[in-house]
Amino acid sequence: MSKDSSPVFHPETLTAQALGRVAEPYRDIVPPLHLSTTFERADDGSYPGGRVYSRDASPAYDQAEALLAELEAGDSALLFSSGMAAAAAVFQALEPGQRVLAPRNMYWALRKWLILFAEQWQLDLAFYENADLADLEAKLAIGAPKLLWIESPANPTWELTDIAAASALAHRAGAQVAVDATVLTPVHGQALKMGADIVMHSATKYLNGHSDVVAGALVARKDAPLWPRIRTVRALGGAVLGPFEAWLLLRGMRTLFPRVRTASASAMKLAEALERHPAVSQVSYPGLPSHPQHALAQRQFSNGFGGMLSVRIRGGESAARAVAAKLRIFKQATSLGSVESLVEHRASVEGPGTFCPDDLLRVSVGIEHSDDLIADFVQALDSIA
Structure with a gap:
């Protein structure tokens, strides 16, 4: 089962069967565990298996990332070592001095980290009221915003941000939109379809669902301008998920x-x-x-x-x-x-x-x-x- 499959299956079916992939050569129904950190070159120095080193592109991530992209109606997904690492990668992909808007009420640890990082990176950080589109529009009109961060529902008081309306306002101001959809989940809504450019999950939570994996994920549209830089942040920064954790995450997602x-x-x-x-x-x-x-x-x-x-x-x-x-x-x-x-x-x-x-x-x-x-x-x- 894939985007090219016919007929088109419901997300419940795709998730339960982890896209329905069967592993060769034994036709495994349960996805195999890929542990290797490095891959053999051919005599001419090429990589016939398409892999160089697992920090950049481990086959352990492929199936979970493909399923996440499918569930969120995105074009590409990346796994990270935690939800914090995934969120941080978005902000680390910005240029120093750029303007960022974040909600006043958001995951507390990320808010604390973002304030510190903004000082170090000289980001122009402003907070808006989660449920107040007028407040958001006024702050988007200041400077040249590059990123709008949305958390909806917002932890722990569960205010909502109108993702579609906020995304439209941000795009008119020239900003990209990233949404923390950890609590929303792709079961309840797809932020990319509402206008966001990037979706973040603390995959530790609902995606894994068994309190035995710390993981994060980002999913993006193909035209998300920050995506190539985010890929570089993960590849060079090394905040990657272990293969067994990736396998557990995929197993948990099958009952999402x-x-x-x-x-x-x-x-x-x-x-x-x-x-x-x-x-x-x-x-x-x-x-x-x-x-x-x-x-x-x-x-x-x-x-x-x-x-x-x-x-x-x-x-x-x-x-x-x-x-x-x-x-x-x-x-x-x-x-x-x-x-x-x-x-x-x-x-x-x-x-x-x-x-x-x-x-x-x-x-x-x-x-x-x-x-x-x-x-x-x-x-x-x-x-x-």
């Missing part, structure tokens, strides 16, 4: 659609139940009609509204921490998007300078039975009421 759909359906039920509980002051989940951008979520999402939500607990930080401690199924741990459900008091994790309210719990819904997840949260909330 059922995992994400199950988590999304359960998250919707949990969000509805928590919104009714008297110990909860607010539930932030794009699938709820109470979400300020629910109408945008209905346009931007398909197959549900994702597995991430945040809950604000009446009684402040101490009450929020007490609820987290009383949960039995939800494990207190950093990360998201895996088969097990997780909860985290995010403000204390992010530390000084966080924008996260101190009464907020970030919730990653896994694939456990939704009734069990709801009962677990209700008993924890009842215990502090």
Whole structure:
């Protein structure tokens, strides 16, 4: 199965079969593991196998990158050693002094790194309000912006950016658009089809889905101007994925659609139940009609509204921490998007300078039975009421 195949298969089929490739010479259904770091030259010095050295182009990456490109409707994909490495490669591909716009609310570690890197690289870095297109348009009108970074939904409060509208504004201003689609996933939406030039995933999360691989990925259109420089950043910088990790990532991706759909359906039920509980002051989940951008979520999402939500607990930080401690199924741990459900008091994790309210719990819904997840949260909330 490939872009040239006929008939055209649904993404669920392509993903479950990892594009349906069968390995020669034994006709393996399970993709083989390629461990070699180097490849033999022919007598004339050429490389008949098309490979020189694994840091630049390992066959261990081929199938996972091809599947990612297919899922995101892109033309090319690159795997990285982490989501941070993938995101950093985009900014490292810029020229010193260029103007960059990033959302005020974004993954905390990337925000901290970006501020430091912008100082070192002399980037003209400005932050815009995630959900405010007028604010974004005004800041795009300043200087000559080269890159707009979007995170939608934004971690950990799940504001949405209108990717299509923001991309149109950025392109009119001469900027390229990169979208952190880690939480959106290709199950719920394809940012390249909405107008983005590059999509980033922390593949550690939903793409792998089993909390046993740290990985990152970028997918691009063929005409993305930064893409050749990003390739160079990866090839020379060396932030590449190990072959076994690439194999595990591909294995995890084969169950992407059922995992994400199950988590999304359960998250919707949990969000509805928590919104009714008297110990909860607010539930932030794009699938709820109470979400300020629910109408945008209905346009931007398909197959549900994702597995991430945040809950604000009446009684402040101490009450929020007490609820987290009383949960039995939800494990207190950093990360998201895996088969097990997780909860985290995010403000204390992010530390000084966080924008996260101190009464907020970030919730990653896994694939456990939704009734069990709801009962677990209700008993924890009842215990502090």
